Amino acid sequence: MEEEIEREIVRPGSYIVVQKQNFRKLCKVSEKGTFTLGKEQIEMEQLIGKCYWSTFKMIPSKNGKKNITLILAEKAETSEELRKGVTSGIDNRSITDDGTSQKLSKEEIEDLREAGKSSNEIVGCLIENSTSFASKTEYSQEKYIKKKENKYFRYLTILKPSIAILQAIYFRQDHSKINCLRMDTLSQILSFCDVKADGQYILYDGGSCGLAAAALMSRIGSKTKGNLIHLHPGNQAQMTLVHAMNFPDEQLKRMHTVNLYTFLRLYHQGEEVIIDELAKKYALSRKLANDVKRKNSNEDENILNIKRPKFEDSNMKADELIVHENNKVDDTTSLVGSFKMPRWFDETREAVNRIKESVAQGLAIIGREHPLNIINELLSFLGASRPFVIYHCHREPLQETYVALKQRKDIINLKLFSNFCRGYQVLHNRTHPDIMTNDLGGYLLTGYLVI
Known part of the structure; x- marks a missing residue:
C-alpha cells in the first residue's frame, strides 16, 4: 500500500506530463531543473513531493524575467463568470477591426502579467477597455474570451503518464516517431496478441520510441508473473516511453530488451x-x-x-x-x-533461457522493415494455437506477407485489414467530423499458429 502511495507522488528522476489547457508536454523532473513552456522557463523545484493531478499557479520568479515559479492551487480559474451579465449585439457588420478598439496598450497589458494578475483579471480588464466587445454577437464574445484566456492562462496541471496520454502527445507532435500508431490500433494489437498478466510474450519493435513495449508492459502489470522479450534492430533499443511510464524496478526486470540478430545467434x-x-x-x-x-x-x-x-x-x-x-x-x-x-550478453542469455523454458503465448511485430523474414524466424518461438499480430504503416509489405503465410499449413485465420477511425466533434447544433483528422493509422495482419 505504501509503495502504491509513493508512486502517486512526484520524485526527482520521474516523468510527468504538464498540461496547460489543451497543450501537453512530457518532462523529466530534477531538483533544480526547469522546462520550457512557450517562451517561459518553469522551475521544477515546487513539483517535488506533490501528488500527480495537482494544479499550480504560475507566478514570476526572482531568478529571471522569463523564469516562472509555481505555487500549489486548489483549482484553476475559469472564464464562466466573465460571460455573466454581458450584453451582446445582433451581428458584427458594424464592427471595424482597425486595432483602435482596445484602450490598453501592450506595455500596460504586459505590466498586468508581470504584476502576477490572474487570467480572469487580465481578460476582465481587456473587456472593460474594449469599445467593441458589447457590440459583438454572443458567439464572437465567447470566441474572444477563449482566445484571450488561452493567451493569459496562468495555471497548469501535473498529470501522471499513461499510454493514452503519451500516444496523444507524440501523435500530435510527430506521428512518424511512433510509427504512425493510433490509440485504437495499439489497443487492437494488445487484444489480438491476447496480452495477459501471467503470460510470456515476444515483441519486435522497429521504431515506435518504446510505445509498443510500454503498452505491453502496462497490460502485463506490476507484481505479476508475466514476461516480455523485447527484440529490436540496431545497437540500442528505443526506450523513451518505457522510461516515461515510471514502471517499478521489479516490472522492468521482467522485460528483456535484446538485439534480434544476437538473440537468434545465441539461440541457434x-x-x-x-x-x-x-x-x-x-x-x-x-x-x-x-x-x-x-x-x-x-x-x-x-x-x-x-x-x-x-x-x-x-x-x-x-x-x-x-x-x-x-x-x-x-x-x-x-x-x-x-x-x-x-x-548485453547476460540479458540476451536470460531471454534465450526464458524462451527455452516456455514458449511465447503471443507475438507482436511492429516495424518499419518488411516483416516476412522476421515473422518466419519468430514463429518457431510461438506456442501452438497462439496468436500473432503484425503492424505496418503501409499495406504492400503486409500483402506480400499475407500471401507467403497463406501457403503454410500451420497458419490459420489470417486477416489483413485497416482500422481507420474518424473522430467527430459533437456540440449543440454543430456536429461534424474533425477537420484536421490524420488518416494515418496503419494496417494489421493477424493469425494463429497451429500444429
Whole structure:
C-alpha cells in the first residue's frame, strides 16, 4: 500500500506530463531543473513531493524575467463568470477591426502579467477597455474570451503518464516517431496478441520510441508473473516511453530488451561459439592497440613535449574491457584471459533461457522493415494455437506477407485489414467530423499458429 502511495507522488528522476489547457508536454523532473513552456522557463523545484493531478499557479520568479515559479492551487480559474451579465449585439457588420478598439496598450497589458494578475483579471480588464466587445454577437464574445484566456492562462496541471496520454502527445507532435500508431490500433494489437498478466510474450519493435513495449508492459502489470522479450534492430533499443511510464524496478526486470540478430545467434549457435568469437575479437583489438602504442613510442622517443596518441577501441565499450597497461603481450592467446563479457550478453542469455523454458503465448511485430523474414524466424518461438499480430504503416509489405503465410499449413485465420477511425466533434447544433483528422493509422495482419 505504501509503495502504491509513493508512486502517486512526484520524485526527482520521474516523468510527468504538464498540461496547460489543451497543450501537453512530457518532462523529466530534477531538483533544480526547469522546462520550457512557450517562451517561459518553469522551475521544477515546487513539483517535488506533490501528488500527480495537482494544479499550480504560475507566478514570476526572482531568478529571471522569463523564469516562472509555481505555487500549489486548489483549482484553476475559469472564464464562466466573465460571460455573466454581458450584453451582446445582433451581428458584427458594424464592427471595424482597425486595432483602435482596445484602450490598453501592450506595455500596460504586459505590466498586468508581470504584476502576477490572474487570467480572469487580465481578460476582465481587456473587456472593460474594449469599445467593441458589447457590440459583438454572443458567439464572437465567447470566441474572444477563449482566445484571450488561452493567451493569459496562468495555471497548469501535473498529470501522471499513461499510454493514452503519451500516444496523444507524440501523435500530435510527430506521428512518424511512433510509427504512425493510433490509440485504437495499439489497443487492437494488445487484444489480438491476447496480452495477459501471467503470460510470456515476444515483441519486435522497429521504431515506435518504446510505445509498443510500454503498452505491453502496462497490460502485463506490476507484481505479476508475466514476461516480455523485447527484440529490436540496431545497437540500442528505443526506450523513451518505457522510461516515461515510471514502471517499478521489479516490472522492468521482467522485460528483456535484446538485439534480434544476437538473440537468434545465441539461440541457434549456443553460448560457446559466441563467447569464443567475442574473446578472439577482444584479443585481436588489444593486440592491435599494443602494436600501435609501441610504434608511436618508438617514433616519438627523441621528441619532447609531444603527447603520445591514446588508442581507443571503437568496437568495445570502456566498461566491457579489462586493460593491463604494464603487460607487453605479443600473441592474442594470452589476451583472451583478460576478456570480460559485455553486459548485453547476460540479458540476451536470460531471454534465450526464458524462451527455452516456455514458449511465447503471443507475438507482436511492429516495424518499419518488411516483416516476412522476421515473422518466419519468430514463429518457431510461438506456442501452438497462439496468436500473432503484425503492424505496418503501409499495406504492400503486409500483402506480400499475407500471401507467403497463406501457403503454410500451420497458419490459420489470417486477416489483413485497416482500422481507420474518424473522430467527430459533437456540440449543440454543430456536429461534424474533425477537420484536421490524420488518416494515418496503419494496417494489421493477424493469425494463429497451429500444429
